[in-house]
Amino acid sequence: MADLTSQGTAGKTPDTTDAHEAALLAYARKKKLSPFLYLPVAWLVFVILLAVFAPWLGLWPADEIDWVALRVPPGANEAHPLGTDHLGRDMLSRLIYGARVSLTVGFAAPAIGVGFGMVLGMAAGYWRGWIDEVVGIAIDSWLAIPGLVILLLFALVFGGSLFMVCFSLGLLFIPTAARITRAATMKFANREFVLAARALGASDLRILVREILPNVIWPLIAFILIDIPIAIVIEGALSFLGLSVKAPTPSWGGIIAEGREYLETAPWISLIPTAVMFTTVLSFNLVGDAIRRRMADVRESQV
Amino acid sequence: MGEIVLDVVNQRTAFATGRGMLTAVSGVSLSLERGKTLGLVGESGSGKSVLARSIMGLLPRAAVTGPGSRVLLNGRELTRLSERELRPIRGAEMSVVFQDPMTSLNPTLTIGKQLTETLRFHKRLSKAGARQRAVELLRSVGLPQPEIRVDQYPHQLSGGMRQRAAIAIAICCDPDLLIADEPTTALDVTVQAEILDLLQRMVREHNMAMILITHDMGVVAGRCDDVAVMYAGRIVEQGPVREIFHRTRMPYTAALLSSIPRISDPAHRRLDAIGGRPPDLIDPPPGCAFAPRCKHVSDRCHRVRPEPVTEAGHMYACHYPLGMKEPA
Numbered sequence: 001m002a003d004l005t006s007q008g009t010a011g012k013t014p015d016t017t018d019a020h021e022a023a024l025l026a027y028a029r030k031k032k033l034s035p036f037l038y039l040p041v042a043w044l045v046f047v048i049l050l051a052v053f054a055p056w057l058g059l060w061p062a063d064e065i066d067w068v069a070l071r072v073p074p075g076a077n078e079a080h081p082l083g084t085d086h087l088g089r090d091m092l093s094r095l096i097y098g099a100r101v102s103l104t105v106g107f108a109a110p111a112i113g114v115g116f117g118m119v120l121g122m123a124a125g126y127w128r129g130w131i132d133e134v135v136g137i138a139i140d141s142w143l144a145i146p147g148l149v150i151l152l153l154f155a156l157v158f159g160g161s162l163f164m165v166c167f168s169l170g171l172l173f174i175p176t177a178a179r180i181t182r183a184a185t186m187k188f189a190n191r192e193f194v195l196a197a198r199a200l201g202a203s204d205l206r207i208l209v210r211e212i213l214p215n216v217i218w219p220l221i222a223f224i225l226i227d228i229p230i231a232i233v234i235e236g237a238l239s240f241l242g243l244s245v246k247a248p249t250p251s252w253g254g255i256i257a258e259g260r261e262y263l264e265t266a267p268w269i270s271l272i273p274t275a276v277m278f279t280t281v282l283s284f285n286l287v288g289d290a291i292r293r294r295m296a297d298v299r300e301s302q303v
Numbered sequence: 304m305g306e307i308v309l310d311v312v313n314q315r316t317a318f319a320t321g322r323g324m325l326t327a328v329s330g331v332s333l334s335l336e337r338g339k340t341l342g343l344v345g346e347s348g349s350g351k352s353v354l355a356r357s358i359m360g361l362l363p364r365a366a367v368t369g370p371g372s373r374v375l376l377n378g379r380e381l382t383r384l385s386e387r388e389l390r391p392i393r394g395a396e397m398s399v400v401f402q403d404p405m406t407s408l409n410p411t412l413t414i415g416k417q418l419t420e421t422l423r424f425h426k427r428l429s430k431a432g433a434r435q436r437a438v439e440l441l442r443s444v445g446l447p448q449p450e451i452r453v454d455q456y457p458h459q460l461s462g463g464m465r466q467r468a469a470i471a472i473a474i475c476c477d478p479d480l481l482i483a484d485e486p487t488t489a490l491d492v493t494v495q496a497e498i499l500d501l502l503q504r505m506v507r508e509h510n511m512a513m514i515l516i517t518h519d520m521g522v523v524a525g526r527c528d529d530v531a532v533m534y535a536g537r538i539v540e541q542g543p544v545r546e547i548f549h550r551t552r553m554p555y556t557a558a559l560l561s562s563i564p565r566i567s568d569p570a571h572r573r574l575d576a577i578g579g580r581p582p583d584l585i586d587p588p589p590g591c592a593f594a595p596r597c598k599h600v601s602d603r604c605h606r607v608r609p610e611p612v613t614e615a616g617h618m619y620a621c622h623y624p625l626g627m628k629e630p631a
Contacts, residue, residue, distance in 0.1 A: 129364075192406040198361055200394035200421045200472065211422065212412035 016228055037290055047280055052100040057122070060090035062097040063248045071266040085269045086262050094250040095276055101162060101244070101251040102277070105235040106284070108166040112229035113173020114220050120174070121181025122208055122216065126189050135182070139175045147172045151234075155243035160179045165244050166231030169231055180223055184216040218295060225288035227280040305336035308512040309358070309376055309397075310481045314352075315369025316357045324367070325585045327353040329536040337479065340506055340513045342523035342544070344559065345533035348581050351516045352531070355482045358514075359399060360389050377479060395425040398478040398500070403489035404465035408457040413440070414468045415453035418475055425476040440471040443508075444501060463494035467501065474505050481506070481513045487522070499526055521563045524548065532556045535582050535592035542617035550617065552624035555593045591622070599623050 050057070060066070066080070066088040074083040074091070082091040124135040154168035188194065189212065197211050238244040239253025247254070252273045259269030316328040345351050356362050358374050360381060374381045376397055381389065400406035409417060418440060419433035428436060434453070441449035444467040445623050457465055466486060474479060474518045483502055501527055506513045515527055523530050523544060532542040532555065540553040541559035551557045561575040579596040582588055588595070594604040603622055611620040 029453075083624070192401050193402065193409045195361060196401055196469075197409070198393065198409045199359055199399040201390045201392070201424060202420075203390060211409050214409075256342065 015258065034290075037286060040286045043279060043283045044287060047099055047276075050096045050101060051103050054096045054100060057096070059093040059096060062093045063089060065089055071262065071269075073266070074268055074272070082272060083266075083268050085258065086266060091255075091268070091272060094255055095252070095273060097248040098252045098255060098273065099276075099280075101249065102235055103213060104162060105166050105169060105244075106228045106232040107130050109169035109231040109235075110173055110224045112170025113227070114177045114224055116170070117174045117177025117179075117222060118181045118216070121178040121183075122185045122212065124178070125182040125185025126204070126208055126212065128186075132182075135178065139178055139225070141176050142171075143296060155238070160244055160246045163243055164194050165235065165238065166207055169234060169238075172234075173227055173231075177220065177223060180219050181216055184219050188212050188215045222292045222295060225284075225291055228288065229284040232277070232281055232284070256302075304336060307334050307378075308337050309333075309335040309514075310374075311354075311358060312373040312375070313369065314354065314357055314372045314374065316353050316362065316372075317367045317369070318363075319365050319367065320585065323585045324588070327536055327584060330355060330369075331533075331536075331538055333531055333538065333541070335480070335512045335514065337512050338506065338510055339528045340503070340515055340526060342527035342530045342531060343514055343516045343522055343533060344518065344520060346518055346559075346577075346581065347500075348584075349533040350536040351518075351533055352484055353625075355399070355484050355514065355516060358480075358482065359393060359397060360384070360386075361393075382403040391425065394478070395422055395476040396478055397480040397482070398476070400466070400470055400473045400481065400486045401481045402485040404462065404469045405457070405489065407469055408465060408472075410457055411458055414460070415456050418453075418468075418472050421472060422475050436475070440475050441468065444468070444505070445473045445497075446471070450538075462490050463497065466490060466494075466498050470498075470501060470505065474509055474511070477509055477511075479511060481511050482516070483513060484516045485518070486515075488517075495522075502526075514584060518561050519563075532559065535587065537592065537620065538611075538618070539593065539621070540617075540619040542619075546615075546617045550626060552617070552619035552626065553593075553621045554597050554623075554625060555597050557625055558596075558598075591620075599625070 001168070060080070066084060068088075068090040069077055069080060069084050071086055072080050072088075074081065076083065078285075080090050082093065082095065084090060085094065120135050120139075124132040150171060151168055154164055154171075158164040158168075195213050196208055197207050201209070223269045235244055236253035236256070239251040240257045242254075242257065244253060245251050255273040256270045256277075259266070259273075262269050311331060311333050313329055316522060317324045317326045319325075331350075331354055333341065341609075343354070353362070353366075356368075357368065357372075358376075358381075360374075360435070362368070368382065372382060376392065381392070384392070407455065408414070413436060415437050418437040419428075419430070422428050422433040422436055423430070426433075426436075437448045438453050441452055445466055446452050446467050450459065452464070452468070459467070460468060470486075481502075486502065487498050490498060499522060500513045502513065505511070509608050515522070517523060527544050529542065530544050530547045532547075532553065533539070534555050540547060540551075540556045548560070551560060555577075558575065558577045561587040562577065564572075564574055566609045577596055582592050582595065588605065590603075590607055591597070592610055593601050597604065601623065607622070609620045609622045611618050612624075
């Protein structure tokens with residue numbers, strides 16, 4: 001009897017799940033990345049690969065001076081395909097090594113900010129009470145200090161190491177990340193499945209990690225996607241002001257700043273890194289938007 | 304008399320609100336034997352769910368428990384235990400099935416994960432052992448293709464299947480007490496009976512005691528041993544199902560019973576609804592809480608709260624019980 005019924009339903013259910021999955025696949029195919037997105041994705045993959053494998057590409061050392069080739073325009077010298085700067089350093093090499101700085105900051109700063117912000121936001125949103133108030137006051141006071149002042153202070157006190165740049169920039173992302181997490185945590189902390197978990201004997205820590213974290217992670221991923229290009233731009237601005245990594249180390253903003261004085265005689269020194277940075281930031285924005293849109297679609301279709 | 308699993312003595316639960324103390328449960332006592340099912344009936348806001356949460360110790364922070372209130376599970380007093388001491392008891396000795404399996408299951412974890420987490424925590428099973436047990440449990444609650452379902456997420460299951468999975472999670476560690484808080488309210492009418500049958504079977508197979516919370520007297524009729532009718536935070540009538548249905552004493556219970564449509568009713572008959580609303584629990588009236596809505600009300604009902612009277616296992620709180628001669 002029991003066998004009969006389970007057989008009867010067994011015949012049906014796989015069809016419905018198959019149909020469901022087929023529909024999802026068809027939907028996913030329809031919503032596939034538009035060809036317009038292949039370019040930014042390809043560009044980002046290209047830049048990331050170059051940055052990661054920079055030491056093995058047989059490039060000129062980024063700070064080696066080629067005395068016989070000062071301010072060579074792109075294409076004029078086979079040894080320097082993108083030309084050289086005012087000190088005869090290889091532009092291609094400096095750009096690729098500069099990409100390492102920009103990308104490191106671009107990924108690390110939002111990650112640091114979201115890491116700290118998530119912990120604070122989850123604690124505040126879950127336990128409420130005095131923890132919430134303390135975190136709230138801390139965030140509000142943090143926001144009351146202009147970001148630029150914080151960055152300047154860090155740069156002056158701790159100097160331009162890459163870690164300090166990532167860390168100080170990351171600090172700026174904490175308040176927003178904490179607020180997003182707190183709001184999402186509060187929404188999920190009152191859900192019945194959290195009560196159900198407590199009814200099954202789960203501890204607070206377990207509830208936070210297993211029940212709440214998987215639910216609040218999505219808005220945070222979206223937040224990181226927005227912050228990557230922002231961090232790259234801010235790092236560029238800091239380099240331009242000479243507040244990022246120290247001088248011989250190349251960074252996109254730094255190269256742009258150095259080329260300023262030669263805009264009339266050797267415009268490529270500033271223009272090439274500007275174009276590269278523009279393309280990279282635009283690509284991150286386009287790809288991030290597409291991913292966020294997909295994420296929203298998937299979550300809506302499930303819930 | 305069988306072994307007493309749950310004993311609730313004079314449970315009072317109040318909430319601090321902006322307007323004052325709201326007494327959601329005021330002085331409820333009940334006890335429950337192994338293998339028995341108690342139907343806890345009442346309309347929304349009567350305190351059923353707060354009572355259930357008081358038993359589990361899952362009250363919100365704003366809640367205050369009365370000084371004389373005691374909850375004993377298997378003879379052990381839960382009221383004095385700390386959160387840390389309660390954790391190994393929750394899920395293992397007492398467990399809950401919630402109203403809406405859509406919200407009581409975590410949408411981001413597979414059914415299997417949610418089952419094995421509890422199994423591993425309480426029973427210290429290995430990963431593989433917990434998974435095997437999870438599949439067995441899902442099969443025992445009648446989930447088709449448990450080997451496949453165990454790796455699926457709640458949204459991939461229908462409402463009835465989700466509730467089956469939630470029941471499997473609730474009973475996975477063989478609790479002595481299962482509280483089912485309106486377990487079929489959120490489900491299709493067609494699967495409600497199946498879920499209630501399943502709960503009954505689980506009570507039998509696992510030899511548990513169950514509190515079945517509902518607002519539907521019809522649900523209680525065939526499936527419970529005893530009924531407790533709650534109104535405004537108090538149990539107003541309690542006794543064996545047959546007794547309550549055939550010798551209803553409290554007009555509120557009678558009103559609940561006559562609000563069930565009967566198949567023998569003539570077509571297009573108006574259902575008897577209970578007029579009015581439950582009383583304000585922050586500033587309750589001095590007399591019987593049901594007096595303003597009662598058909599048999601007298602002046603005395605408004606002034607004096609009726610004390611519970613027990614005769615032959617049938618408890619009721621009413622000055623003018625139905626089916627009795629008028630008191631002198």
